[in-house]
Amino acid sequence: MKTDKLFPDAYGSRILLAGDISRAFSDPLDISGPIYQVHNNMLDAADAAARESFGTIGVVMSGASSRLTNILKALRENNPAARIVLLAQMYEESAAMQLVSLTSNGASLADSYLVCPVKVSQFYAVSMQKPAEAAGAAADKTTEARVKILEKLATEDELTGLKNRRYLWEFCRQIIERAKKEHDRVTLLVFDIDYFKHYNDTYGHSVGDEILKQTAAIIRRCCRPYDVVGRTGGDEFAVVFWDDPKRKSATGEAERRSSQADHPKEVISIAKRFRKELEKAKISLLDPGDKGALAISGGLASFPRDGSTAEEIFMQADNALLDAKRSGKNRIYLVGKSQNDIADIES
Amino acid sequence: MEDSSTGTQLLAIVVGMASDEFVRHTKKLLDNYEVEIALCGNVYSAVSELAKNEGRDILVFGRFEQLSREDGRFFEKANEAGVFCCCLAERYSYEKRKQISRAAGAGAVVINNREEVEEVVARFFADRSSSLPTKKENGGAADFNSGEFAATKEELDALLEA
Numbered sequence: 001m002k003t004d005k006l007f008p009d010a011y012g013s014r015i016l017l018a019g020d021i022s023r024a025f026s027d028p029l030d031i032s033g034p035i036y037q038v039h040n041n042m043l044d045a046a047d048a049a050a051r052e053s054f055g056t057i058g059v060v061m062s063g064a065s066s067r068l069t070n071i072l073k074a075l076r077e078n079n080p081a082a083r084i085v086l087l088a089q090m091y092e093e094s095a096a097m098q099l100v101s102l103t104s105n106g107a108s109l110a111d112s113y114l115v116c117p118v119k120v121s122q123f124y125a126v127s128m129q130k131p132a133e134a135a136g137a138a139a140d141k142t143t144e145a146r147v148k149i150l151e152k153l154a155t156e157d158e159l160t161g162l163k164n165r166r167y168l169w170e171f172c173r174q175i176i177e178r179a180k181k182e183h184d185r186v187t188l189l190v191f192d193i194d195y196f197k198h199y200n201d202t203y204g205h206s207v208g209d210e211i212l213k214q215t216a217a218i219i220r221r222c223c224r225p226y227d228v229v230g231r232t233g234g235d236e237f238a239v240v241f242w243d244d245p246k247r248k249s250a251t252g253e254a255e256r257r258s259s260q261a262d263h264p265k266e267v268i269s270i271a272k273r274f275r276k277e278l279e280k281a282k283i284s285l286l287d288p289g290d291k292g293a294l295a296i297s298g299g300l301a302s303f304p305r306d307g308s309t310a311e312e313i314f315m316q317a318d319n320a321l322l323d324a325k326r327s328g329k330n331r332i333y334l335v336g337k338s339q340n341d342i343a344d345i346e347s
Numbered sequence: 348m349e350d351s352s353t354g355t356q357l358l359a360i361v362v363g364m365a366s367d368e369f370v371r372h373t374k375k376l377l378d379n380y381e382v383e384i385a386l387c388g389n390v391y392s393a394v395s396e397l398a399k400n401e402g403r404d405i406l407v408f409g410r411f412e413q414l415s416r417e418d419g420r421f422f423e424k425a426n427e428a429g430v431f432c433c434c435l436a437e438r439y440s441y442e443k444r445k446q447i448s449r450a451a452g453a454g455a456v457v458i459n460n461r462e463e464v465e466e467v468v469a470r471f472f473a474d475r476s477s478s479l480p481t482k483k484e485n486g487g488a489a490d491f492n493s494g495e496f497a498a499t500k501e502e503l504d505a506l507l508e509a
Binding site: 041042043044046047049050051067070071073074077078 | 388389390391392394395396397398399416417418420421424
């Protein structure tokens, strides 16, 4: 569908898109027609903004991170009334939030952000929102709050508050694409709770839910703030560990790798800590025999070693998980290192 | 300052942080020529300044690292707009040589030490004053970017080969 035909009376009439739109939109071919001006090069976009007034300016963050503040300042200065919408990859969400809160000469650098992949119609709907001064700041904030609630519902697991399967897959896909360009490593841990059916059948679903919630809280607590933790199914969980650019520059590459495992050293430590914490979990409704017996089986796979796509990495980690289960449960296996529980690896 | 001989104002855009020694040095130098100066913190701001001042005679000064961002697009834009562009590339790696050659190919004058800017500015104004009487109607600053400055590109090529 062509949005210029769908919405002929667009507010602010023209839309400027800056950056590589193929990395931001799920349907970039729908961006066509006279209302759009697209510039892959940020300097061309700044030039266009100096020559013309736009109702909305969409800025693809990906690939422009270090220059983004200067780019946004130039766009804002040239088009002070435009709504500036950042198009952030999932791993750029915290940076987008920071940029939205930044001001330059009293004006915010960006008005809002959308997490990619974005549908053209979704972007267009945000473009149509009138600026705060025209529509009233309160009304605008309400709309944004509603959008945030809907986003939360679409990306989170209601029971545990972790990310859901869809979010995790998409994040994994995006972060692997980025890792290919930046020569980074991405590690995936998938795990499930041993004998979960037994807990559910013996104590009922409310206790089963409590176990899931406690497991979620423990894994979240053990991971680093930027690792993405999700519940992918009944008692199945997954964590995407990735290289945070800020940390990467602070620590040496060699220091961060376990030579034995060829996996990030820190991930192994996190997984070990998680298992220990889980053993200590106090679930009051369990019989004495089941207390302290909570355990998980898991598989770890790394990009680029074990696969080049999210699908391959998930499949490899799943296979390692199956190996761990077949070998007696309560262990985490590395891909290609059967019988090599992470407990045997020095961290 | 109004250039009464031509009716057009000459504008010098100096790109970089105000604290940068090259920026300060260039600005001080241009002050002697009583040229209107616009200080731009970065290349994005500079390209906006170019757009806003379209039609004027413009000179741009900045460090190569700043002006060459976004695949050297600034040099192409400056060239298209007939803008005189001078950049300082003090240190450059082997990888940068290609970019520098491209910048020079787009008409930019590349200098490799801060002091050279004095000669570039002096030549620019000498060339400008000598060409004023015969200046073409639509002529821009690019008119001054021949002759003397062509030699600078050759010097640069020799430098890159060294």
